[in-house]
Amino acid sequence: MSDYDVIIIGGGPGGYLAAERLGHAGMRVLLAEADTVGGTCLNVGCIPTKSLLHSAKTYRHALDGAMFGVNVTGVQADWSAMQAWKAKTVGTLVGGVQANLRRLGVTIVHEHARVVGAGRVEVAGSVHKADHVIVATGSEPVMPPIPGADGRVVDSTGLLAVEVIPERLVVIGGGVIGVEFASLFAALGSQVDVVELLPEILPFMDTDIASRVRAGIEGVTFHLGCRVESLDGEPGSTTVRFTDADGSEQALTADTVLMAVGRRPRIADSGAAEAGLDLVRGAIRVDDTMRTNLPGVWAVGDVTGRSLLAHAAYRMAEIATANILSLGRVPPGERLREDTIPWAVYAIPESAGVGLSESQAEARGLDVTSAVVPLYLSGRFVAENGVGAPGAVKLVAETGSRVVRGIHMLGTYAPEMIWGAVSVLENELTIDDLRQIVFPHPTVSEGIREASWAIFS
Structure with a gap:
């Protein structure tokens, strides 16, 4: 007999939602998460950024209140208080997810886990058996090999933890993460520049809307069609050197530089390659029911490379669990339809x-x-x-x-x-x-x- 019905590797949105659905169905579930349940989204991604963006919007509403007949004086942006609000929000939600998982009978272990074959997962050196394995290891920031970047840039996690609002912020990358952070700090008074390689920000977006988004973000200077060549200087005074769309050399100096050129599936140390899982462009290949090439092994969320969005991970988890629960009773019917996965950008x-x-x-x-x-x-x-x-x-x-x-x-x-x-x-x-x-x-x-x-x- 297997140790568990299902073992889930990774406690982000895809992993914890799958655990909730399976636990609700009465299955024996082990959820292995080396860090904090909630993954990137809940701890250092979606939720903390939205908490800080709400604070920034409230600040701007107060400053602009006269337009609506509300006069406010002495308005200040208290970064430490904003950080406290962020931490309270994250702590409340993480605690709620963990409590719900335990209520549903899910066993949570805070240990590194890796798939070692069909129905087998190694957790902290011990191999456990399960009828099904769900790999939900998420994604990680991409750090391109730009000369001088080491020690001079922060990723999104690092920027969330800065102790003071940057006076001058340069963002390398005009995707969702870069644009949201640029909008956040510009609203709080930072001088912000975004350097983007492509001719328009937010490349997944319809170009009519993307250009309107760019025009609508106040206080941010966008440098489009620009390639970052190198960084130099000292921490706190870093110069970003880039070639603009006309081939001219340009430079920007800032006290903080955010590297936000995208994210990639987290495959290293997952055991995926060694276990024989098919990989496509650094992601675990799945079909539209979230099945991998190994029997009884499923993958959901960012690690599939299909859609690196938390709500896409939720949907993938629902599809995988629905198909797991239907096996032997009715033909599996739930499938991923990528054309109907929405996107959202929470800039201002x-x-x-x-x-x-x-x-x-x-x-x-x-x-x-x-x-x-x-x-x-x-x-x-x-x-x-x-x-x-x-x-x-x-x-x-x-x-x-x-x-x-x-x-x-x-x-x-x-x-x-x-x-x-x-x-x-x-x-x-x-x-x-x-x-x-x-x-x-x-x-x-x-x-x-x-x-x-x-x-x-």
Whole structure:
């Protein structure tokens, strides 16, 4: 008999959600997490950054209160108090996850674990057997070999822990992590520059929305199409040297430099290669049911390389556990549909989207039509932000069938509304279907309705 029904390696979003679902079903589950349950997202990623961004937004709202008839004097950004709020938030949520896992009968061990074969996992030197193994080891920051970077840059974890707000911050990389941190510290008064290799920030985003995001972030200077060549100087006064889009040599000096060029699956020391798991571009290859090539071994989350988002890890965990629980009873049916995984960027302003961008749709050979409408058509948006605030909704739909293929949003509450857009794509609604949906008034979500009437008009 196996020691456990399922052993899960990694306690991030994918790992702990799988443990919760399986524990709820009465299975014997071992969750091995060498560090703190919650993984990168809960401890040094999604949650702490959103806590600090909320503090920054509150600070900016106080400074801008006169626009809404609220006059506040003596407003200060207290970084140590913000850090305390962040720590309290993280501690509360980590404690809640651990308590829920124990309530569901999940055994948690804070030890390093590695898969050693089908149904076998080594935990702190001892090999345990299980009917199923789920690998959920997450991802880690990419540190490119730029001359002089060692000792002169911090990653996202390091920047979360700085003791003072940087006066001058240079961010290398214009992806989600880089843009969110740039927005955060600019809102708190830092002089911020972002150096990005590509011609636009947030390359996964529809270019119309990405350019509007960039224009809407106040206090940040973006250097696009630029290649970082080297770093020099002393900690606290580091010079970032780069070649700009015209081939000219440029330099920026800052007291803090963030390296934010992306993340990669965490494979080292997982045992994946040695156990015989198929690897593709440094990630564990899985099918749409989260199965690997080894019987009874599954992988979820960032380690698959399919989508490096916490909510994608949640969905992968749900798919894997649903299929594990259905074995021997009904044919497994839950599968990953990557085109309906939403994204969200919690900068100031926020943005979110789901489905295909216009260029992605065209690259697939689809004949599409698009429409962009400003959010000042929403009464609530104007009441809370003013006419000039950045905000827009873009719809992408197939020209012939009128099926909606993408919904992209910039502005207040975009991440909170995007689930509705996901439902539109999951159910393959047409523009005509979308026009029949009743949106409550006044809400910012009415921007989606306005866009549905602007397209094919």
